[in-house]
Amino acid sequence: MSEQPAPVQNPGLTAPAAPSPGPAASAPGPLPAGLAAALKRDPAGLVAAVVQQYDTNEVLMLGWMDDEALHRTMTTGRVTFYSRSRQEYWRKGDTSGHVQWVKSVALDCDGDALLVRVDQVGAACHTGTRTCFDGRELDISPVQAG
Amino acid sequence: MSEQPAPVQNPGLTAPAAPSPGPAASAPGPLPAGLAAALKRDPAGLVAAVVQQYDTNEVLMLGWMDDEALHRTMTTGRVTFYSRSRQEYWRKGDTSGHVQWVKSVALDCDGDALLVRVDQVGAACHTGTRTCFDGRELDISPVQAG
Numbered sequence: 130m131s132e133q134p135a136p137v138q139n140p141g142l143t144a145p146a147a148p149s150p151g152p153a154a155s156a157p158g159p160l161p162a163g164l165a166a167a168l169k170r171d172p173a174g175l176v177a178a179v180v181q182q183y184d185t186n187e188v189l190m191l192g193w194m195d196d197e198a199l200h201r202t203m204t205t206g207r208v209t210f211y212s213r214s215r216q217e218y219w220r221k222g223d224t225s226g227h228v229q230w231v232k233s234v235a236l237d238c239d240g241d242a243l244l245v246r247v248d249q250v251g252a253a254c255h256t257g258t259r260t261c262f263d264g265r266e267l268d269i270s271p272v273q274a275g
Numbered sequence: 276m277s278e279q280p281a282p283v284q285n286p287g288l289t290a291p292a293a294p295s296p297g298p299a300a301s302a303p304g305p306l307p308a309g310l311a312a313a314l315k316r317d318p319a320g321l322v323a324a325v326v327q328q329y330d331t332n333e334v335l336m337l338g339w340m341d342d343e344a345l346h347r348t349m350t351t352g353r354v355t356f357y358s359r360s361r362q363e364y365w366r367k368g369d370t371s372g373h374v375q376w377v378k379s380v381a382l383d384c385d386g387d388a389l390l391v392r393v394d395q396v397g398a399a400c401h402t403g404t405r406t407c408f409d410g411r412e413l414d415i416s417p418v419q420a421g
Contacts, residue, residue, distance in 0.1 A: 234415055
C-alpha cells in the first residue's frame with residue numbers, strides 16, 4: 130500500500146488543501162463569522178479600540194486589536210490589546226494592576242473601530258495619569274462659536 | 276544682462292534646491308515641528324482621531340488624520356479627516372450639514388491617537404444615528420464583577 134501508484138483513488142482524504150484552522154471547521158478564526166466579515170482591518174490586521182469609562186464617559190485610551198485580542202476581550206471580561214510596537218498581546222493591568230473590566234463592546238458603522246466601555250481600575254495611562262490624553266492638549270486657533 | 280554667463284554670481288535666487296514648503300521655511304510640513312515630531316503615524320501617514328461630544332462625553336466616531344488634516348482641524352475650527360477609502364480630505368458636515376465645531380484637541384502619551392472634543396451638529400454618523408456606535412453592540416460573555 131505504501132507504493133500505491135494511484136493516489137487519485139483517495140481524493141480529499143490525503144494532503145488536504147488547507148490546514149485545520151481550529152476547533153470550529155466552519156470558522157477560520159476565533160470570532161463569529163458575521164463579526165469577522167464585518168471587521169475592516171488595516172494592513173497589519175488591526176482595528177482601533179477606543180476605551181471609555183462606562184459611567185463617566187471619559188475616553189481613557191486608544192489601543193489596537195486583532196481578531197484574537199477582540200475575541201479575548203469579548204470572552205474573558207478583561208481588555209486585551211495587540212501591541213503594535215512590541216508585536217505581542219497585552220492584557221491591560223497584568224503588570225500595573227490597572228485592570229479594565231469589560232462592560233460592553235460595540236463596532237462602528239464601517240467596521241474599523243471598536244468602542245470598549247470598561248470599569249477602569251486606577252490610572253489608564255502608563256505615565257500615571259487617569260487617561261492617556263490628560264494634560265496633553267494642543268494649541269489650537271480660537272474656535273468659532275458652535 | 277539676459278545673456279550673463281555666470282549665474283553663480285546670484286546664488287540662492289535662482290533654482291532653489293527645494294521648493295518652498297509653506298509659510299515657515301524651517302517647518303517642512305504644516306504642523307509645528309514639535310508636534311510633527313511627536314506624531315507616531317501608521318505606514319499610511321495617519322493617526323486615529325477619536326471624536327467626542329464636549330459636554331456629554333459621548334464618543335461620536337473615529338476618523339483618521341494626516342498632518343494636513345490635523346493642521347486644518349487645529350486652525351479652522353472645523354474637523355477635517357483624511358478618508359482612507361476615498362483617499363481624500365473630508366471636512367465633516369460639508370455635504371450633510373452635520374458640522375463638528377472644534378473645542379479642543381489632545382495627543383495621547385505615545386503619539387498615535389488624538390482626542391478631538393467637539394460640538395456636534397445633528398447626527399455624527401452617516402447612517403443617521405447620533406454616534407457611529409449606537410445600536411451596534413456585540414454579544415459578549417457575562418462580565419465579571421468590577
